[in-house]
Amino acid sequence: MITLNVNGARREVQASDDAPLLYVLRNDLQLIGPQFGCGLAQCGACAVLVDGKEARSCVTTVSEVAGKDITTLEGLPARWAKQKGLPAEEARYTLHPVQQAWIEEQTPQCGFCQNGMMIKATELLESNPNPTVAQIKDAFTNSGPSPNLCRCGTYLAIIDAVRHAAELMAKGR
Amino acid sequence: MATVREKTMNVYGATLSRRQFVKAGGALVVGISLVGPEVLKRGAQTAVLKNTLDPTLISSWIEIHPDNTVLIRTGKNDFGQGTTFTAYKQIVAEELRMPFEAITTVVAGDTDRTPDGSGAFDFLGHGSPNIRKAAAYTYQALLDVASERLAVAKDKLTAKDGVLSGGSKSISYGELVKDQQLKLTIPVKGDLTSIFGLTIDGNPPMKPVSEYTVIGKSFRNSITSTKVAAKETWATDVRLPGMLHARVVHPKTLGSTLVSTGTLDKKKFPNAQVIVKGNLVGVVAPTEWEAIRAAEQVASGTKWTDWKGLPSSAKLHDYLRNQADWTSAGVTKSDASKGEVDAALAAAHKKLSATYQLSYMKHAPIGPTMALADVNADGTVHIYTHNQNPQALRGEIATMLGISSDHVIVHAYPGPGHYGRSNGGNAGAEDEAVILSKAIGKPVRVQWMRADDMQWSTQSAAAFSDARLAVDEKGKLVVYQMDHYMPAMQDDRPIGAVIAELPTMPAPELETKSVTSIVNNISDPWIYAEVPNVLERGHGTFQVGQKASPIAVGLRDHSMRTPVQFQQNFPRELAITEAASLAGVDALQFRIDNSSEERLIGVLKAVRDASAWGSRPSPQPDAVSVGSAAVRGRGVSAMYRSGTYWACVCQIAVTPSTGAIKVEKYTIAVDPGIIVNPAQLKRQVEGGAVMGISHALLEEATFDESGITVDDWNSYPILTMADIPEIKVVLINNPKVGKYGGGSEAANALAAPAIAAALHDATGKVVRRLPMKPAYVQAALKA
Numbered sequence: 001m002i003t004l005n006v007n008g009a010r011r012e013v014q015a016s017d018d019a020p021l022l023y024v025l026r027n028d029l030q031l032i033g034p035q036f037g038c039g040l041a042q043c044g045a046c047a048v049l050v051d052g053k054e055a056r057s058c059v060t061t062v063s064e065v066a067g068k069d070i071t072t073l074e075g076l077p078a079r080w081a082k083q084k085g086l087p088a089e090e091a092r093y094t095l096h097p098v099q100q101a102w103i104e105e106q107t108p109q110c111g112f113c114q115n116g117m118m119i120k121a122t123e124l125l126e127s128n129p130n131p132t133v134a135q136i137k138d139a140f141t142n143s144g145p146s147p148n149l150c151r152c153g154t155y156l157a158i159i160d161a162v163r164h165a166a167e168l169m170a171k172g173r
Numbered sequence: 174m175a176t177v178r179e180k181t182m183n184v185y186g187a188t189l190s191r192r193q194f195v196k197a198g199g200a201l202v203v204g205i206s207l208v209g210p211e212v213l214k215r216g217a218q219t220a221v222l223k224n225t226l227d228p229t230l231i232s233s234w235i236e237i238h239p240d241n242t243v244l245i246r247t248g249k250n251d252f253g254q255g256t257t258f259t260a261y262k263q264i265v266a267e268e269l270r271m272p273f274e275a276i277t278t279v280v281a282g283d284t285d286r287t288p289d290g291s292g293a294f295d296f297l298g299h300g301s302p303n304i305r306k307a308a309a310y311t312y313q314a315l316l317d318v319a320s321e322r323l324a325v326a327k328d329k330l331t332a333k334d335g336v337l338s339g340g341s342k343s344i345s346y347g348e349l350v351k352d353q354q355l356k357l358t359i360p361v362k363g364d365l366t367s368i369f370g371l372t373i374d375g376n377p378p379m380k381p382v383s384e385y386t387v388i389g390k391s392f393r394n395s396i397t398s399t400k401v402a403a404k405e406t407w408a409t410d411v412r413l414p415g416m417l418h419a420r421v422v423h424p425k426t427l428g429s430t431l432v433s434t435g436t437l438d439k440k441k442f443p444n445a446q447v448i449v450k451g452n453l454v455g456v457v458a459p460t461e462w463e464a465i466r467a468a469e470q471v472a473s474g475t476k477w478t479d480w481k482g483l484p485s486s487a488k489l490h491d492y493l494r495n496q497a498d499w500t501s502a503g504v505t506k507s508d509a510s511k512g513e514v515d516a517a518l519a520a521a522h523k524k525l526s527a528t529y530q531l532s533y534m535k536h537a538p539i540g541p542t543m544a545l546a547d548v549n550a551d552g553t554v555h556i557y558t559h560n561q562n563p564q565a566l567r568g569e570i571a572t573m574l575g576i577s578s579d580h581v582i583v584h585a586y587p588g589p590g591h592y593g594r595s596n597g598g599n600a601g602a603e604d605e606a607v608i609l610s611k612a613i614g615k616p617v618r619v620q621w622m623r624a625d626d627m628q629w630s631t632q633s634a635a636a637f638s639d640a641r642l643a644v645d646e647k648g649k650l651v652v653y654q655m656d657h658y659m660p661a662m663q664d665d666r667p668i669g670a671v672i673a674e675l676p677t678m679p680a681p682e683l684e685t686k687s688v689t690s691i692v693n694n695i696s697d698p699w700i701y702a703e704v705p706n707v708l709e710r711g712h713g714t715f716q717v718g719q720k721a722s723p724i725a726v727g728l729r730d731h732s733m734r735t736p737v738q739f740q741q742n743f744p745r746e747l748a749i750t751e752a753a754s755l756a757g758v759d760a761l762q763f764r765i766d767n768s769s770e771e772r773l774i775g776v777l778k779a780v781r782d783a784s785a786w787g788s789r790p791s792p793q794p795d796a797v798s799v800g801s802a803a804v805r806g807r808g809v810s811a812m813y814r815s816g817t818y819w820a821c822v823c824q825i826a827v828t829p830s831t832g833a834i835k836v837e838k839y840t841i842a843v844d845p846g847i848i849v850n851p852a853q854l855k856r857q858v859e860g861g862a863v864m865g866i867s868h869a870l871l872e873e874a875t876f877d878e879s880g881i882t883v884d885d886w887n888s889y890p891i892l893t894m895a896d897i898p899e900i901k902v903v904l905i906n907n908p909k910v911g912k913y914g915g916g917s918e919a920a921n922a923l924a925a926p927a928i929a930a931a932l933h934d935a936t937g938k939v940v941r942r943l944p945m946k947p948a949y950v951q952a953a954l955k956a
Contacts, residue, residue: 015462016462018462019462020462023460023461023462026409026410027412027460027461031403032403032407032409032410033403035407035409035540035589036409036540036541036620037539037540037541037589037623038541038623038885038886039622039623040623040885040886042623042885042886042887043539043886045539045540072403073401073403074403095401095402099401099402102397102401103393103397103398103401106255106393106394106397106852106853106856107397107401107856108253108397108400108401109253109254109255109590109856109857109860110252110253110539110587110588110589110590111253111396111397111400111401111587112407112538112539112540112588112589112590113539113589114400114401115403118401136894137894137895137897138895140893140894140895141893141894141895141896142895146886147893147894147895148894149539149886149891149893150539150863150894151537151538151539151589151590151592151864151891152253152539152590152860152864153859153860153861153862153863153864153867153892154856154859154860154863155863155892155893155894155897156859156863156897156900157856157859157860158894159894
C-alpha cells in the first residue's frame, strides 16, 4: 500500500513502487486529466503538479511522490478556491481561472495536450502573475523536462489564454 | 386501441408519411421515434443484427423534441476541428429557423447511432454537408404539416425561433411533432462503410444566404468546456468490467516474420499472458504496468527474421528516380493542361527546369493510438476508440473476421487528432485489440507506445516533381509543366490484420478503390488561368518496400492533412516563385498577373496589405548566402482547396553559417466563401499555420534498410512554442459565393513554399527539398 495526497485527499493505492504515477492516477484513482503521450517525459500530456512544480507523471514513480502534494487537472478548481480562501463548495461549480480562460479563448483543437498546458500555465502564473509573451514562450519551451508539445499547433491560442488567465486571476474572480 | 390515420405527401423528392395517433386508452406517442439501441451493455447475448440507423429516414439525422429542442446525428467524428459542435449546429439552426441554443445534442461517429459514415474530413462538404440537406428537408416537411394543421397555405407561413406563423395563427415545431410520428423518407446514395460514406441526394430548397442570422457568428465549441474541466470521456478513459491491458510486440523490421516468441517470466508477471496470432505477439495483463513490463520482457526474448528491403532515407530519392516502377500505374493529366508546352518551351525567352523533393512525414498524434475491443461470445464485436471513419473501420473488422458488418459496432470518442491517418477506417490499434479480445474472450485495451506509433503507423508519402517553366519578354509565365511522382498515398489495410495474416482489403494496386490505388492524380487545382501552355502529369508507383516485405508491410503511406495537394503545391508554388525571379518581377504581383480569378487575386492582395509587402523582385538587394549574420527574406504562396482560396506570406531570418531558419512573421489570408464561425476558423487556421511551419522546417521520418528509425519526439521533433512566429490571420467573408468552403485542413500546406521562397529571397539560393533542416540548408547554401 502506498499513500498518496492527491487533490487534497489521502488515497491508498495498491501498486508496485516502480509503477509510474500516470497509470495509478488513471486506472486506480480514476483521475483522467493527465493523458499518456509518450511515456518518456518528452511532451507534457501527462503533467501534474507535485508540491506546486510541474512533473511528468509518466516517468514519476508512485514511491517518489508518496507524501507529497499532487494536483491533477481535476484538482485545479479546489486549488484555486483554497488559495483565494473561497468556500470549498465553490470549487464544485467553478473552474480555475486557467481553465476558464482556456474556454473563453477557445484554445484546444483536439485538446489531448491541453492538460499539460493548463498545468504548466498554473505553475507559471503562481510564480509570475503577469508574464510577458517571451516569458510564456520560455516557460512552455524551456522550464520543464521537455517543451510542452502541441501537435495541432495551438501555441498562439495558449499564449492568448495564459494572458487572459492572468487577467482573471488578478481580478481574484 | 388507438386509431391510426396515415397520409403521405411528396416533399421535394422526399416522401413524408404521417401517422396521427389519436389518444385512446392512455396511449400517446410523442415526438419522432428514435431508432436503434441507445445503450449497449457488455455481455448482451442477443446478436445485434441491425445496428445501423436507416439513413433514408429523416429521424435518423434530426430529432425535433416536443420542448422545441433538437438533436442532430452525424457519422463524422470530431477530430478537434470542432465543426460538428459549432458549424453543424449553426447550419441546422439556420435551415430550421431556430436559435443556435435550440440544437442541444450532437451525436457523432458511433456506428449504431449515426446514419451516414464517411471520414472526419471535408466537414463542410463543399458547401453542402449532409446535415444541411437533412435540415432543409425537415424544414419543408414542417411547413407542409403546419400548413395542413393551421389551414394556411405553405407560402403564407413564416418561421422564426422554431415557431411557424401564418394569418393570425402560429404553432411551434415541438407542438407540431407532438402526438405525431413523422416519417420523412429521403433519397440517399453511396456506400456506408466506404471512405466517403453516404450522401443525401435531391435538392430541397435552402435558406437564402441573405437571410442568415446564425451563420457568421462566433459560437463557442461546447466540447471545449468538458475537455478542459476533465469531464469529457476520452477514448483513453473507457473501461469495461474484466478488461485486460495489452501491449503488442511488433516485428523487428517492416519485413520480419516471427521465429520464436520469448518466454514470459511467470514469477515476475504472474497475471500476464502471451497471445500469438501469425506474426502478431500480444501481451495482456490486468494492470497496465504489468502489461508494459511483461511485454518488454517477452520482446527481449522474441526472435525475428532479418530483413533489409528498403532503400534507406539517404538513398530514397535516388531509388524513387531510378528504381521505382512508374510504368504500371500509367500517367494522369490534369484537366487544366492546355496549349503546346514543347513548342512554347523551344521558342521561350527565358526558361528553367528543376526538381523538388519531399520526405516522408509522420501524422504524429500527441497521444499514440489506442483501442478497446470487446468480442462477445455471440460474435458481436464492440470497439471503443478515437477514429476518423468508424463505419469504414466496421467494414474492415468484418472483413478481418469474416463476419457481417452488422455484427461490428464502433463507439467513437474524442482522442488525440491524427490528421487523416484513420480517415480510411484505422489508425493502428483497433484490429489488434479485436484479435486479442477474440483470442482471450475478454475486453482488451491495446495502447501503442510512442515508438509503436512512430514506427508501425502509416506515413505521409515522400514525393518528387520535375518542372519546366518559361517566361516571355513581358515577364509573363508562358509555360508551366510539372510531373509529379509519388508512391501510393493511402494504404487502408489494418496493420494488425496484416501482421497476423488475417484477411484485409488489397494493398494499393492499380485496380483498387480510388484512394488506395497506385495512380497519382493531380490534386492541386491550377489557379493561374492566364498561362497559355500548361501540362500537369501524375506518376504513381507502389509503396516502397511493400512488395519485397515477406509480411507485405514496407513503408505504408496514408493521407495526411491536405494529402497529395501538399506534395504537389510545394513544387508548384516554389516553381512559380522561381519563374517570377527569372522574369525579374515581384512574386506576388506575378501571381496576380497570371490569374483571372477574382477570389485568388483577393486573397493575394489581402495578404500583401496585411504583411506590408513592398513590390520588388527576388532575391532582395542585399541577399547573401554566407556568413554568420542572420539574413532576412520574404516569400509568398497560394492555393485553392475545397472551395477556399488561400494566400500566405512568410518573413524569415536565416543564418547561412548554420543553416538555421527562424520564421519571424507569418500572414495568411483565407476566403472560404461564407464564413460559418469566424472565431473557430481563426483558431483552425492558426493551428494549421503552426503545423505547416513544423512540416517545412523539421519533419522527416527517416528510415534505414529495415524500418523507420524515428521513435520519439527527439528523433521526430515538431515545432515548439518558442519557435512560433508572429501570426496574422485575415478572414475574408465572401457571401456572394453562396457556399461554405473548408477551412480547417489546408492551412498546413502554405508555409513550406512561402518559407522556401523567403530563403531564396534572403540568400539568392533555392532549396528545393523538404524539410529545410539546418544541416541541409547549410550545405545547400555552400553549394
